Amino acid sequence: MAQSVLCISCPNGISEAIGEALRQAGTTGIWEVSQREWRAFFNGEDGEIAAAVLRLNPEAVLRWETHEPVDWVARYQASLRALPVGRRFVILPSPDMENPWPGRIPLQLVPGMAFGTGEHFTTASCLRALETLPQVPPSVFDLGCGTGILSAAAWKLGARRVLACDVDPEACAVSRETARVNATPFEIVEGSADGVDERFSCIFANILAQTLVELMPVIRKCMLTGGALIGSGILVELGEEVLNAASLQGLRLIQRRTDGEWWTFLWRTS
């Protein structure tokens, strides 16, 4: 069925009262194009809706349009592309997508609100840093796991003790699903590094710079001798602060990567 769209434009801004009136009139969705221009979707035109908007704002300019229905899910699915990352990995944005690069290790994403689709520099550069380690780390701690994509990658490379944690329960739920669809049974706990009493050969910490600085002493305690820390999510202007915090813990900087906005650092215990 075609959709009726009420195009509303108010030079003096659109108030929340209009939003409420549209909802009461049964809108199926509102697109806030700007503070002065909205589109409200309905199953048919109704002059009373326009009249109600005009009563609330006599300066409103209104126009009805008819749109053919769009299958947004199909459009979204068609827009999804496999994403090669580094030399070894390819990220498949939906679990049923075939791997167009059979020579690369597939990492399947699951739908969810958690951060970590691989498109962001901070995630991709963690995967690149992982690839540069001289050997596959036997044990990995993914601090702030988001979707769990880094944990799945570490497991698929050959790590057999992988612990992921996140303070966000939604991220933990998405990570559990990531572990399932990738057949990478890493452990997921809700919480942060201070609840972890274990040492690892590699730690990912793609969290914000300030969190990294605060957690640096705790992270250091979770590193095995000779272990690696891959720290990311660090805005360039905060890089020095994080480097100082790592240096205070006796960590040696091995690599640095940037896209001009973010840093990813790789340290080792000395």
Ligand SMILES: C[S@@+](CC[C@H](N)C(=O)[O-])C[C@H]1O[C@@H](n2cnc3c(N)ncnc32)[C@H](O)[C@@H]1O
């Ligand atoms: C930028 S995302 C990174 C996700 C994923 N590791 C990646 O590289 O794509 C940061 C994640 O860290 C989590 N986080 C933030 N502060 C944290 C903390 N103190 N302890 C554990 N997780 C934390 C957030 O909930 C978020 O999911």
